[in-house]
Each structure stands twice: as C-alpha cells, then as structure tokens.
Amino acid sequence: MTRNEIKNVILEIIEDIDEEADFDSLEADKPLRDQLDLDSMDFLDIVMELRKRYKLQIPEEEYPELSTLNSCVNYLEPKLKDF
Amino acid sequence: MADYQLIIIGAGLSGLAAGIRAARFGLKVLIVEQHWQPGGLNSFYFRQGHLLETGLHAMTNYAPPEEKRAPLNRLFRQLRLSRRSFRTHEQICSEIVFPDRTLRFSNDPDLLTEDISREFPGAADGFRRLLDMVRDYDPFAPAPWRSARRFLDGVLPDGRLADMLLLPLMVYGNSEEEDMDLGQFVIMFRALFLEGLFRPAETIKEFLDMLVDHYTAFGGEIRFRAGVKRILRRGDRVDGVVLHNGERITAGSVLSTAGIPATADLADWDIDRSAYRGKMSFMETIYLLPLRRGASIRNDRTIIFFNHGEHFAYRCPGEALETSWGVICFPGNFKGLPGTDPFQVRVTNAANYEVWKAAAPGEYEMMKERWRERSADQVGKIIGNFRQDVVYVDSFTPMTIERFTAKAGGAVYGSPVKLKDGRTHCANLFIAGTDQGYLGIVGAMLSGVTIINRHLLRQE
Numbered sequence: 001m002t003r004n005e006i007k008n009v010i011l012e013i014i015e016d017i018d019e020e021a022d023f024d025s026l027e028a029d030k031p032l033r034d035q036l037d038l039d040s041m042d043f044l045d046i047v048m049e050l051r052k053r054y055k056l057q058i059p060e061e062e063y064p065e066l067s068t069l070n071s072c073v074n075y076l077e078p079k080l081k082d083f
Numbered sequence: 084m085a086d087y088q089l090i091i092i093g094a095g096l097s098g099l100a101a102g103i104r105a106a107r108f109g110l111k112v113l114i115v116e117q118h119w120q121p122g123g124l125n126s127f128y129f130r131q132g133h134l135l136e137t138g139l140h141a142m143t144n145y146a147p148p149e150e151k152r153a154p155l156n157r158l159f160r161q162l163r164l165s166r167r168s169f170r171t172h173e174q175i176c177s178e179i180v181f182p183d184r185t186l187r188f189s190n191d192p193d194l195l196t197e198d199i200s201r202e203f204p205g206a207a208d209g210f211r212r213l214l215d216m217v218r219d220y221d222p223f224a225p226a227p228w229r230s231a232r233r234f235l236d237g238v239l240p241d242g243r244l245a246d247m248l249l250l251p252l253m254v255y256g257n258s259e260e261e262d263m264d265l266g267q268f269v270i271m272f273r274a275l276f277l278e279g280l281f282r283p284a285e286t287i288k289e290f291l292d293m294l295v296d297h298y299t300a301f302g303g304e305i306r307f308r309a310g311v312k313r314i315l316r317r318g319d320r321v322d323g324v325v326l327h328n329g330e331r332i333t334a335g336s337v338l339s340t341a342g343i344p345a346t347a348d349l350a351d352w353d354i355d356r357s358a359y360r361g362k363m364s365f366m367e368t369i370y371l372l373p374l375r376r377g378a379s380i381r382n383d384r385t386i387i388f389f390n391h392g393e394h395f396a397y398r399c400p401g402e403a404l405e406t407s408w409g410v411i412c413f414p415g416n417f418k419g420l421p422g423t424d425p426f427q428v429r430v431t432n433a434a435n436y437e438v439w440k441a442a443a444p445g446e447y448e449m450m451k452e453r454w455r456e457r458s459a460d461q462v463g464k465i466i467g468n469f470r471q472d473v474v475y476v477d478s479f480t481p482m483t484i485e486r487f488t489a490k491a492g493g494a495v496y497g498s499p500v501k502l503k504d505g506r507t508h509c510a511n512l513f514i515a516g517t518d519q520g521y522l523g524i525v526g527a528m529l530s531g532v533t534i535i536n537r538h539l540l541r542q543e
C-alpha cells in the first residue's frame with residue numbers, strides 16, 4: 001500500500017468508528033485523539049480493526065506510534081507494504 | 084478446537100452488548116439464553132393486544148449525538164450502532180415529592196438547582212460544591228467503599244435534601260440497603276440529574292430486535308430456550324457449558340451475565356453466596372387507563388419519585404411491600420411522543436422476596452391484589468384517585484423477576500458487592516452485567532462492552 005492508501009485506510013476506519021468524525025480541519029501532525037475528541041476505547045477500535053483487516057498484531061507499548069495521522073502512516077508503511 | 088471462542092450466558096442487555104462487541108472483531112461467539120426471547124430484566128410481553136415493557140421507565144444518560152464523550156454515545160460507537168438513527172424522546176419533567184417539599188428535575192440541570200435554592204435556601208452553596216465534586220470525581224478509579232450518606236452529610240446542611248436526592252438515585256441503581264457507595268452515587272447522579280432521562284421512539288422490543296440483528300449481522304450466533312445447567316470446569320479453567328437438555332458446547336472463554344450467585348452455582352464456585360445476594364427487589368404494577376380519564380389525574384410529569392415518610396429509608400421492607408415510598412412513571416409523557424389510548428401508569432414499590440416466596444400458590448394472586456390496593460392508595464395521594472378507571476392491570480413481583488431472569492432473590496440490581504474487574508475463580512470465566520457494577524440499561528450494556536474489551540480483545 002502506498003502512503004496515501006494507508007492514510008485513507010486510517011481515515012476510513014475512524015469514519016466507521018465515529019459517524020460524527022470531521023476531517024476538514026484535521027492536521028496530520030497533531031494527535032488524532034485530541035482533534036477528533038476520541039477516547040481510549042475508540043483508540044482500541046483502530047487497533048482492533050487493523051488486526052481484523054490485515055492480521056496486524058500491534059503490541060500495547062507501540063500504541064503511541066499511532067498517535068497522529070503521519071505517525072500512523074510511518075508506522076504502518078513497512079507493515080502494510082505487501083497489501 | 085473448542086466449538087466457540089466465547090460463550091455468553093444470557094441475552095439480556097449486557098449479554099447482547101458483549102456479544103456485539105466480540106462478534107464485531109471476528110470472535111466466534113454464541114449467546115445462550117434460557118428464555119424464548121431476549122431482554123432479561125428489560126423485556127416485554129403481550130396482554131390483550133398491548134405490548135407491555137417489563138422494565139423500562141426511562142433510559143438514563145441522555146446525550147445528544149454530538150457529545151462524543153457522553154457514555155451513551157461512547158456505547159453506540161463501541162457497538163458500531165448509529166446514534167444518529169436512534170430516535171429518542173427526552174423526558175418532559177420529573178419530580179421528587181416529599182411531605183411539604185417538591186424538587187423538579189429535567190434534562191436541564193439548572194431546573195434542579197433552581198428548585199433546591201427555592202426549597203432549601205440554606206443549601207445552595209453546599210449543592211454547588213456537591214455538583215463540583217460530582218463533575219470532578221473519577222468513579223471508575225479503583226477505590227475502597229465510601230459512604231455517600233456521610234459525604235452528603237458533610238456538604239448539605241439539611242438531611243432532608245440528601246434523602247430527596249438519594250431516592251431517585253437509589254431506586255434506579257443501588258443494590259445496597261440504607262447507603263450507597265460514593266462512586267456509584269456519582270455514576271447515578273450524572274446519569275439522572277446531569278445527563279437525564281429519555282426513551283427510545285419505539286418500544287424495547289424494537290430496540291432488542293435491533294441489537295439481535297446487529298449481532299447476527301456480525302456473525303454472532305444466538306440460541307433461545309437454551310438454559311445453561313452447568314459450566315464445565317477443569318481446575319482453574321472452564322471448557323464450556325452443558326445445557327439443560329444435556330448438550331455440551333465447548334468454548335475458549337465463558338462470560339456469564341446470570342449474576343454472581345447463579346454463576347457460582349453453575350461453576351462450583353466456592354464463595355459465600357449470602358454476601359452476593361442482593362436484598363433490594365421490587366413489585367412493578369402496570370395500569371392502563373382510558374385517555375379520556377387522563378385529565379382527572381395529575382398527569383404532567385414523566386416520573387414522580389415519592390416518599391410519604393419524614394425520612395427515606397432504602398431497604399427491603401419487613402412486609403410484602405413498601406408502600407410509603409416508590410416511583411410513579413408515565414411512559415407516555417416524553418417530549419414529542421404521540422398519546423396512546425389507553426395510556427399507561429407504572430408504579431414501583433420495594434418488595435420483600437422472602438414474603439412473596441412463602442406465599443402458597445392460591446394465596447399469591449390475592450396477595451398481589453391486596454398489596455396493589457394499598458400501593459394505589461398511596462399513589463392516589465399524589466396523582467389523585469384513579470382506581471375506578473383502570474381498564475387493565477398487571478403486577479410482577481420478586482418471584483416473577485427470579486423466574487424470568489434467574490436473578491437470585493429477584494434482586495433487580497444484583498449483588499451489593501460488585502466484582503468490578505469481572506474476574507472469577509477461573510482464569511477464562513468472566514462476569515458482566517448487574518453484578519459487575521454498572522446498573523440500568525445503559526450501564527448493563529457498558530458493562531458487557533467493558534468486560535469484552537478488557538478480557539477478550541486485549542488478550543491473545
């Protein structure tokens with residue numbers, strides 16, 4: 001997957017989780033949680049969805065890698081290169 | 084390989100929510116329910132062409148869809164249900180009525196604050212401090228039991244105000260007698276007074292159907308008339324369940340929503356059952372009245388919490404029924420609901436399970452009638468006499484609750500001691516629902532979600 005595709009996957013997952021999500025003013029370098037007003041339960045869902053879709057196991061200590069949209073893409077790029 | 088990754092005992096609200104959460108992330112899950120329909124404490128039945136709900140006065144924790152952090156909306160996100168398409172009606176106005184004093188509350192918390200400054204002018208400051216505490220307190224952080232009564236005595240100058248505030252919070256969500264844990268007090272205070280009451284546009288039947296459909300769409304399986312007779316245990320692990328018909332079904336984990344005492348019986352769990360047997364049970368009476376008689380009674384509130392006594396004591400009565408305090412609910416009085424003819428009035432009174440259980444079969448129906456009359460006398464003092472107009476009446480007692488939900492002693496709010504982490508004596512047997520700690524419809528569902536998140540999704 002390209003970086004752009006990965007970004008779209010993340011946004012699509014968030015949109016699925018949260019029908020109120022508003023991406024218009026989303027900044028790729030700022031924490032997703034604050035900007036989208038998500039909590040840790042929602043955050044778990046992003047991880048779970050990645051596991052379900054791509055069989056990705058993300059250990060709890062690596063959750064911080066998913067904090068911004070950019071860091072998500074950086075972290076997932078090598079893991080999703082064969083998809 | 085086990086037949087399922089997870090078996091859930093019970094298709095009440097906690098079991099259904101847990102099932103949806105587990106199935107959503109691909110777990111192979113089976114819900115087994117002893118009854119022929121879902122809902123447990125919150126179900127429905129048909130009489131004379133009317134659909135009657137068993138346990139819905141109002142849902143608590145109202146929040147509009149855009150308040151993302153509100154428990155109701157978090158719950159919907161967790162279950163991947165669309166909050167926008169869930170149509171709700173907010174309460175009109177509810178009331179707490181004590182001798183000589185009345186407090187109103189609605190989904191606008193200012194109304195309660197105003198009424199308190201009018202009825203208890205000396206308590207306005209104390210109440211403000213109470214509100215600050217309720218907003219800041221973290222009721223989910225592990226903490227030892229603390230007395231809500233003692234706390235209230237410290238901030239409110241007038242014990243009667245504490246009684247008035249406690250009545251709705253206790254009767255809608257306290258499994259202990261007399262007092263309440265401060266954390267539970269905060270949860271209930273927010274749920275009722277800060278967030279507020281509402282009901283779904285449709286009945287609990289449509290709500291349950293929606294949950295079951297959603298669950299099965301995610302691949303979850305459900306079986307009705309499938310009572311669990313025994314949980315298969317080997318040392319400190321469980322292997323699955325045996326149904327009443329003898330069928331064995333194996334599973335990687337089991338989640339029970341049957342309550343602690345019932346789960347202990349099913350799984351040879353050597354605990355002191357009596358410590359986990361709740362004493363608070365209730366009799367619920369549903370009256371149907373013709374619409375044209377609506378004007379002859381006081382009918383402008385959604386829910387009335389009343390107490391005729393000088394003090395309010397939340398405890399199991401010595402006799403069959405406690406008629407001096409209770410709840411009167413008008414299920415039709417929510418904003419924007421079309422009126423129905425006949426319309427419903429529901430009354431809840433605390434009841435003594437042991438007394439009802441001791442009744443001989445022929446005596447039971449008469450007992451219901453006798454106590455219903457006494458209850459109606461007390462209710463009449465608040466809303467006016469309505470008895471001559473009743474076109475249909477039905478009551479259910481602690482016995483009914485026990486029979487249909489297997490809640491030991493008909494304890495609606497379950498055990499006075501909660502197992503907040505949902506763990507049991509076996510590493511892969513968990514409990515959710517009423518005895519895990521969250522109460523009410525929204526609470527029971529959040530419980531199911533929380534336990535799945537903590538124990539089933541994080542593992543592997």
Ligand SMILES: Cc1cc2nc3c(=O)[nH]c(=O)nc-3n(C[C@H](O)[C@H](O)[C@H](O)COP(=O)(O)OP(=O)(O)OC[C@H]3O[C@@H](n4cnc5c(N)ncnc54)[C@H](O)[C@@H]3O)c2cc1C
Nearest residue numbers: 093095096097117123124138140141311341516517523524
């Ligand atoms: C009269 C009344 C009024 C209420 N009013 C309100 C209200 O207005 N608002 C509100 O929010 N809440 C209300 N409640 C409370 C609310 O109904 C409960 O808190 C909630 O439904 C509890 O859900 P649960 O899943 O924990 O338990 P339950 O509903 O008891 O679910 C447990 C399920 O497990 C099944 N089960 C038990 N043992 C077995 C077995 N061995 N094998 C298979 N299945 C088994 C039972 O049949 C049941 O379906 C009311 C309750 C009552 C009784």
